[in-house]
Amino acid sequence: MDKEKDSKEDSNKASISRREFIKLSAIAGSGIAIGAAGIGLFGGRGSSQGVSSHTLDAKAEAVPMYGEHQAGIITPQQTYMYLASFRITVSDRASLIRLFRDWTRFSDLSTAGGTMQTGDNPLLPPSDTGETLDLPAARLTVTFGFGPSFFNEGGKDRFGITAMAPLYLKDIPRMARDNLNPALSGGDVCIQVCAEDQQVAFHAIRNFTRLSTGMAALNWMEEGFISGTAGKTPRNLFGFKDGTANALHQTAAGYDEVVWAADGEPDWMKGGSYLAYRKVRMLLEMWDRSSLTDQEDTFGRSKESGAAYGKSNEFDPVDVSQMPADAHVRLAKQAGQQIHRRAYSYTGSVDPRTGNVDAGLLFISFQKNPDLQFLPMLQLMQNQDALNPYTSHVASALFACPKGLREGQYIAQNILEA
Ligand SMILES: C=CC1=C(C)c2cc3[nH]c(cc4nc(cc5[nH]c(cc1n2)c(C)c5CCC(=O)O)C(CCC(=O)O)=C4C)c(C)c3C=C
Numbered sequence: 212m213d214k215e216k217d218s219k220e221d222s223n224k225a226s227i228s229r230r231e232f233i234k235l236s237a238i239a240g241s242g243i244a245i246g247a248a249g250i251g252l253f254g255g256r257g258s259s260q261g262v263s264s265h266t267l268d269a270k271a272e273a274v275p276m277y278g279e280h281q282a283g284i285i286t287p288q289q290t291y292m293y294l295a296s297f298r299i300t301v302s303d304r305a306s307l308i309r310l311f312r313d314w315t316r317f318s319d320l321s322t323a324g325g326t327m328q329t330g331d332n333p334l335l336p337p338s339d340t341g342e343t344l345d346l347p348a349a350r351l352t353v354t355f356g357f358g359p360s361f362f363n364e365g366g367k368d369r370f371g372i373t374a375m376a377p378l379y380l381k382d383i384p385r386m387a388r389d390n391l392n393p394a395l396s397g398g399d400v401c402i403q404v405c406a407e408d409q410q411v412a413f414h415a416i417r418n419f420t421r422l423s424t425g426m427a428a429l430n431w432m433e434e435g436f437i438s439g440t441a442g443k444t445p446r447n448l449f450g451f452k453d454g455t456a457n458a459l460h461q462t463a464a465g466y467d468e469v470v471w472a473a474d475g476e477p478d479w480m481k482g483g484s485y486l487a488y489r490k491v492r493m494l495l496e497m498w499d500r501s502s503l504t505d506q507e508d509t510f511g512r513s514k515e516s517g518a519a520y521g522k523s524n525e526f527d528p529v530d531v532s533q534m535p536a537d538a539h540v541r542l543a544k545q546a547g548q549q550i551h552r553r554a555y556s557y558t559g560s561v562d563p564r565t566g567n568v569d570a571g572l573l574f575i576s577f578q579k580n581p582d583l584q585f586l587p588m589l590q591l592m593q594n595q596d597a598l599n600p601y602t603s604h605v606a607s608a609l610f611a612c613p614k615g616l617r618e619g620q621y622i623a624q625n626i627l628e629a
């Protein structure tokens with residue numbers, strides 16, 4: 212593990228300090244107003260104000276949103292995640308700038324544990340929906356991404372930014388086994404929100420949506436969770452440790468190699484990353500009837516320890532020759548590339564016809580070059596993966612997540628005002 216990156220990530224976990232709340236109060240004093248109701252006043256979330264960092268648990272910690280890279284990409288995974296996709300409904304650049312300014316201010320506030328004003332005018336709806344008033348920052352992160360249609364929608368340069376499109380942004384090509392629902396796929400803008408508290412995460416998505424009224428519409432929203440003991444790899448709904456191989460690149464050099472976009476990209480994208488998303492339904496009932504041997508052969512790893520076939524421990528180097536030819540991990544390795552996975556499990560409703568539960572994986576990976584790292588891997592897996600009989604890919608999207616922000620900048624500023 213790289214010390215420098217680690218300490219950066221650690222500083223990202225700093226709790227909300229008194230200083231930050233003073234900063235927020237100062238902004239409040241300057242009378243920033245957004246929309247009709249306005250982000251004009253800020254309320255700290257009760258329990259964390261003025262409490263020193265070491266007395267607070269992870270739920271109280273704040274992850275600053277400013278820096279070289281956006282938070283929520285290599286940030287250690289929080290327990291809850293919402294991924295939302297928006298369609299921009301305005302066509303002029305000025306409105307778009309207003310939307311991104313509003314979203315950026317709300318991100319700044321909410322990731323620091325603040326809220327918008329909750330009601331100094333009884334004749335208006337409160338600016339903030341209020342459900343986080345007594346809650347701390349809960350390691351909330353907000354990650355913005357832009358879909359291909361943001362830059363060019365069916366040949367139309369809506370915002371005059373087609374020339375600013377990043378190198379590898381396009382819709383993920385249709386795969387042979389795809390069973391995609393277009394209503395749950397793609398979009399102009401995505402917002403990934405992660406937090407240690409589900410209510411804090413939902414509050415953020417809900418208020419992003421409110422702030423976008425008249426300027427953007429919510430296309431779809433997915434909610435996910437993961438759970439694991441601190442320091443241990445969390446397990447997916449098939450009961451296997453999921454994310455082990457991320458350890459192969461968790462150094463500053465590794466992230467540069469795997470995650471951060473660089474050469475040839477427009478300036479706004481250098482230090483950003485591509486978010487590849489697949490909603491993969493997992494056929495739990497069928498899986499639960501398969502033998503342990505079949506389950507382990509599917510991945511080429513031991514279910515309990517997570518060790519690769521022929522090895523004893525989870526992080527021992529993989530020897531693909533020990534695995535069945537169609538094992539998921541063997542195929543992933545065969546692609547010869549690494550990606551940074553940050554997946555979450557989801558559960559949904561029961562199919563009334565079968566009694567089966569809609570559940571699975573919100574597969575999310577970050578990479579610097581999806582053409583090289585992600586698409587060939589997906590292609591290989593679609594054709595041969597032992598996991599295929601147990602899964603169905605039901606939604607898909609690719610977004611370009613810009614580099615991080617400096618204080619005072621708004622998201623997409625270096626695209627819209629370049
Ligand atoms: C196209 C990329 C991938 C998709 C889609 C995908 C879906 C998927 N994966 C699991 C469970 C596991 N995946 C594991 C490893 C793994 N998976 C991918 C890529 C995709 N997975 C990669 C690149 C790797 C790492 C390979 C390596 O270098 O060793 C594992 C093993 C443990 C681990 O390393 O995380 C599991 C388990 C599911 C259930 C799923 C779709 C539902």
Ligand SMILES: [Fe+2]
Pocket residue numbers: 539
């Ligand atoms: Fe996988």
